[in-house]
Amino acid sequence: MSDIFNYEIKIISAQETIPVRHPVLRPGKPIETCNFEGDNLNTTFHLGIYINQQIVGVVSYFKSSTNLLTETSQYQLRGMAVLTEYQGKGLGNLLVQHGDILLKAKKTNIVWCNAREIAIPFYKKNNFNIIGEPFNIGDIGLHYVMYKSLE
Ligand SMILES: CC(C)(COP(=O)(O)OP(=O)(O)OC[C@H]1O[C@@H](n2cnc3c(N)ncnc32)[C@H](O)[C@@H]1OP(=O)(O)O)[C@@H](O)C(=O)NCCC(=O)NCCS
Numbered sequence: 001m002s003d004i005f006n007y008e009i010k011i012i013s014a015q016e017t018i019p020v021r022h023p024v025l026r027p028g029k030p031i032e033t034c035n036f037e038g039d040n041l042n043t044t045f046h047l048g049i050y051i052n053q054q055i056v057g058v059v060s061y062f063k064s065s066t067n068l069l070t071e072t073s074q075y076q077l078r079g080m081a082v083l084t085e086y087q088g089k090g091l092g093n094l095l096v097q098h099g100d101i102l103l104k105a106k107k108t109n110i111v112w113c114n115a116r117e118i119a120i121p122f123y124k125k126n127n128f129n130i131i132g133e134p135f136n137i138g139d140i141g142l143h144y145v146m147y148k149s150l151e
Pocket of ligand 1: 092116
């Protein structure tokens with residue numbers, strides 16, 4: 001449950017995610033490293049959570065399938081990030097819950113992600129399960145594929 005009640009979640013552009021993606025996911029790296037392939041496809045969507053008109057958290061969803069699962073209608077969650085000073089207040093939960101609602105409206109069966117090891121407890125709290133073996137992504141470190149079924 002969130003202890004911040006004055007929040008707003010909006011669909012935003014890829015560009016609007018950068019003020020959160022950059023400090024949280026690519027600190028000290030060039031701004032271009034915050035752009036993901038497929039960010040501007042019309043099947044991709046991005047959510048931002050705002051407190052007092054300031055964007056403090058983002059998540060993006062890409063129409064993409066993992067070959068670890070056979071369901072045909074899958075979306076990949078990427079770029080999950082909440083500004084450091086706003087973490088641990090339930091905002092990440094709110095973003096994922098909102099994403100689930102929009103994915104269900106698109107008749108999506110599975111949402112999955114490449115979860116950093118450190119974020120596994122967060123995804124578990126949000127009903128994701130690990131599938132397959134861990135793997136390394138560049139210099140970011142060990143990741144696990146995690147997924148959940150959307151009824
Ligand atoms: C991961 C992240 C998005 C979570 O957002 P958040 O707003 O801090 O998470 P919430 O406050 O909504 O936490 C949701 C639940 O996960 C749990 N959780 C979150 N981070 C956790 C951690 N590191 N260890 C254990 N539990 C954790 C919380 O206790 C909470 O449980 P509850 O619902 O029972 O209260 C955020 O911490 C972040 O941006 N981290 C750095 C970037 C990152 O690692 N992104 C993921 C890349 S795969």
